[in-house]
Amino acid sequence: MDSQERDRRRQDRLTAFREEAAPVKEALAAAGIDPTDFGRFVNRPFPGVLEPAHFDEERAVPVLLGWLPRVRSEYVKESMVRHLHTKAARGIAVEPLAWISALNNSTSIGGGYRPELATSHPT
Numbered sequence: 001m002d003s004q005e006r007d008r009r010r011q012d013r014l015t016a017f018r019e020e021a022a023p024v025k026e027a028l029a030a031a032g033i034d035p036t037d038f039g040r041f042v043n044r045p046f047p048g049v050l051e052p053a054h055f056d057e058e059r060a061v062p063v064l065l066g067w068l069p070r071v072r073s074e075y076v077k078e079s080m081v082r083h084l085h086t087k088a089a090r091g092i093a094v095e096p097l098a099w100i101s102a103l104n105n106s107t108s109i110g111g112g113y114r115p116e117l118a119t120s121h122p123t
Contacts, residue, residue: 013075020073024064024080031063039079058088065092 001009017039025035037055045052064080071077083089 017073017075020071021076021079024067024071024076027063027067028060031059033059033063038083039076041082055083057083057086061089061092065089 021039025038028035028038033056034054037053038060040053040055042050042053044050060083064084068077068080068084071080
């Protein structure tokens with residue numbers, strides 16, 4: 001695969017992510033949470049080059065939990081699970097995340113979302 005094809009596929013994934021994340025972002029905004037950095041994860045910020053993400057994960061927990069069962073996109077669901085994998089969600093998100101894990105490991109669901117296998121992110 002040449003670099004143009006790789007870039008086109010990446011752009012297609014990014015466009016699909018933005019479209020599929022739109023309802024979640026709208027729900028976050030309706031709850032008074034700035035959705036700008038939803039799906040953006042920065043481990044090591046570098047001022048002027050890579051700025052830290054400013055997504056309010058703590059306030060977003062109830063919204064993300066409410067939308068988690070309705071989201072079909074594996075990339076959007078991965079972002080939601082990663083945002084829920086924080087101290088703010090401890091004790092609240094354990095049961096829903098365990099349910100999703102059990103659902104994905106079920107033999108009745110082939111090719112379901114497997115967060116433990118997710119290694120890349122479209123943004």
